[in-house]
Structure formats: C-alpha cells, structure tokens
Amino acid sequence: xxxxxxxxxxxxxxxxxxxxxxxxxxxxxxxxxxxxxxxxxxxxxxxxxxxxxxxxxxxxxxxxxxxxxxxxxxxxxxxxxxxxxxxxxxxxxxxxxxxxxxxxxxxxxxxxxxxxxxxxxxxxxxxxxxxxxxxxxxxxxxxxxxxxxxxxxxxxxxxxxxxxxxxxxxxxxxxxxxxxxxxxxxxxxxxxxxxxxxxxxxxxxxxxxxxxxxxxxxxxxxxxxxxxxxxxxxxxxxxxxxxxxxxxxxxxxxxxxxxxxxxxxxxxxxxxxxxxxxxxxxxxxxxxxxxxxxxxxxxxxxxxxxxxxxxxxxxxxxxxxxxxxxxxxxx
Numbered sequence: 016x017x018x019x020x021x022x023x024x025x026x027x028x029x030x031x032x033x034x035x036x037x038x039x040x041x042x043x044x045x046x047x048x049x050x051x052x053x054x055x056x057x058x059x060x061x062x063x064x065x066x067x068x069x070x071x072x073x074x075x076x077x078x079x080x081x082x083x084x085x086x087x088x089x090x091x092x093x094x095x096x097x098x099x100x101x102x103x104x105x106x107x108x109x110x111x112x113x114x115x116x117x118x119x120x121x122x123x124x125x126x127x128x129x130x131x132x133x134x135x136x137x138x139x140x141x142x143x144x145x146x147x148x149x150x151x152x153x154x155x156x157x158x159x160x161x162x163x164x165x166x167x168x169x170x171x172x173x174x175x176x177x178x179x180x181x182x183x184x185x186x187x188x189x190x191x192x193x194x195x196x197x198x199x200x201x202x203x204x205x206x207x208x209x210x211x212x213x214x215x216x217x218x219x220x221x222x223x224x225x226x227x228x229x230x231x232x233x234x235x236x237x238x239x240x241x242x243x244x245x246x247x248x249x250x251x252x253x254x255x256x257x258x259x260x261x262x263x264x265x266x267x268x269x270x271x272x273x274x275x276x277x278x279x280x281x282x283x284x285x286x287x288x289x290x291x292x293x294x295x296x297x298x299x300x301x302x303x304x305x306x307x308x309x310x311x312x313x314x315x316x317x318x319x320x321x322x323x324x325x326x327x328x329x330x331x332x333x334x335x336x337x338x339x340x341x342x343x344x345x346x
Contacts, residue, residue, distance in 0.1 A: 078199070079146045079147050079148050079168060079199075079203060080119060080148070081118070081120075081148045081199055082119075082137075083151075084132065084134075085097065085114070085129065087105075087113045087234070088189070091189040095129075096124035097117055097258055101205075102117075102340075102341065104118070104140065105229075106292050107292065109282075109290070111233035112231070113234040122202050125194070129191055131151070133149065134154075134289060136292040136293075137149070139294055140292075143209055144207065144208075144209055150178070152171065155282075155289070172191070178194050178198050179191060179192065210321040210322060211320065211322050212322075212339065213331040215333035220309065224303060224307055226238065227301070227303060229344050238340070247340075249265065266340045267336060268303065269304075270341045270342070272294075272341055272342070273298050273346040274293050274344070276343070276346075277291050294322070294343070295317060299312060302334065
C-alpha cells in the first residue's frame with residue numbers, strides 16, 4: 016500500500032481511498048513525508064506554553080494532537096513511547112480487560128505501541144479536542160461508519176500504511192507500532208490539550224496516600240507514591256510498568272474518575288460485549304498528587320467540553336505539572 020494521509024472529518028473511507036493520490040497535497044496539517052525530521056521526541060514547550068492555572072501568556076492556536084490506542088494485555092508489555100504522553104486514559108474493554116489511549120501534544124516519541132483497535136467510547140472522549148488525529152489498528156465493522164463521521168482524523172494502517180511497522184519482539188497482534196512523525200510534522204504544543212485540566216499548587220487538605228489500586232474484572236492498576244521521584248509509580252496486574260527502554264512509567268497526577276460503564280451494542284469476535292464508558296456527565300473523582308488523595312467533583316456538560324475537576328466549593332483542583340493518568344472506574 017502507498018502512503019496516505021489521515022482522513023479529515025466528514026470524509027468517508029470510500030472517498031479517502033478514491034482520493035489517495037491527491038490527499039497529501041490537498042489536506043493541511045497532516046503527514047508531511049519528506050519534511051524535517053527531529054530526534055523523534057518533538058519539541059518541548061517553552062514556559063509560556065506550559066499548562067498553567069495562573070493565566071499569563073497564551074500560546075498560539077495549536078494544531079491537532081495525536082491520540083493512540085495502545086494494547087495493554089500482558090503480552091503487549093512493555094509498551095513503547097508511553098512515558099512521552101501528556102495524558103494516558105485507561106478504560107475497561109471486553110472481558111474486563113483494560114486498554115489505554117495515550118495523548119501526545121508537547122512532544123512526540125520516535126515510536127509508539129503496540130497499537131490496537133478503537134472503541135466506541137473513544138469517539139465521545141476525543142470530542143473535547145479540536146480535530147485530533149486518532150491512530151488505531153482497526154475497529155469492529157459496525158463501528159467504522161461512526162469513526163468515518165466523527166470530527167477527527169482517522170489514521171489506521173489501511174489509511175496511512177507508511178506510518179506503521181511490525182516489530183520483531185512480540186507476536187501478532189501485539190507487534191504493530193506507529194511512527195508519530197509520519198502523521199504530525201511536529202508536536203502541536205500544550206494549547207492543544209483542551210481538557211479543562213488546571214495545573215498549579217496543590218489544594219489544601221487531602222489524605223496521605225502511599226498507594227492506590229483500581230480494579231477491573233480482569234485487570235488492575237496500582238499507583239505507589241515515590242517521594243524520591245515525586246511521582247506515582249505505575250504497576251499493572253502486579254507487575255511494574257516500564258517502557259521498552261526500561262523507564263518506569265510514573266505520572267505526576269493520577270485521576271480516578273468514577274463514571275457509568277454500561278453495555279454498548281457492539282461485541283468482539285468472541286461475543287463479549289463492548290463496555291461503553293460515559294465521559295459526559297458529572298460525578299465523583301479522586302485526584303492523587305504529591306502523595307495525597309483529594310476527593311473532588313467532576314463535570315463535563317457536553318462532549319465538546321473538557322472535564323472540570325472541582326472542590327466542594329466549586330474551586331478548580333490543580334494537577335501537578337507532568338504526565339496525567341485518568342483511570343475510568345465504575346461508579
């Protein structure tokens with residue numbers, strides 16, 4: 016297959032295939048093959064572009080960010096590029112297992128993966144971003160028309176074959192990897208993270224927390240506070256989470272967001288129902304930062320909004336600067 020650019024919003028897959036030879040010339044802000052290549056990690060943001068809760072200089076309008084669906088079963092670990100993500104979302108999928116969505120805005124790793132398939136809940140979650148690029152290995156047949164209509168840039172291997180490769184360290188289907196610089200010429204910057212998150216000094220109060228575990232029917236996440244690293248060390252299914260280059264995955268903030276998880280109309284090939292995680296609405300959440308847990312409220316009025324995390328008096332709750340993990344747990 017030849018090189019193809021991600022599909023723009025509202026363009027059907029059939030139309031994309033028909034326009035493959037001209038899409039790279041007609042579509043802006045997509046893959047720039049043959050353009051300048053950096054060291055694979057993109058450019059870190061300047062201080063004026065860092066997430067901040069105190070106002071200050073606003074960064075220029077950002078381009079689309081990159082969201083990548085990442086395999087998270089034991090056979091897929093260790094993963095690649097996970098430590099470079101600004102946000103990692105963890106969701107429950109079929110059979111009570113977990114899957115990750117890594118969001119990249121301030122830097123791009125050289126490689127990300129293993130890449131796996133999209134889920135229907137992802138479309139609602141991604142509405143908070145402006146025209147994001149979604150990298151995924153595929154999707155259930157009945158879900159493809161919804162992805163085609165969603166306000167995002169679809170970038171599966173069928174659409175952008177040159178952006179993917181098969182690794183040799185794992186067996187299929189756990190060996191599909193993405194080269195992000197084939198989809199984005201550079202990192203769009205922190206202004207693309209239209210999540211509603213606030214960053215700054217820790218709120219008052221909270222409860223001292225050494226470790227916290229979130230359980231799905233067939234998976235579990237444990238976050239252990241490291242005072243020396245000033246980060247939460249991630250452990251999944253009892254095994255420390257590291258990347259392929261040996262780095263321990265350690266976010267600065269962990270959000271355990273309690274949401275409705277219901278059955279959808281979709282099933283996997285084994286007949287297991289696909290859970291639908293509702294991220295629009297309101298509820299409770301626990302914010303873990305600086306070795307403490309803060310019980311907060313969350314609210315997202317409509318899909319195009321970010322999620323507000325507030326104290327009981329309505330004051331925004333600041334996150335610590337650095338990577339954020341959001342784990343969706345059943346309310």
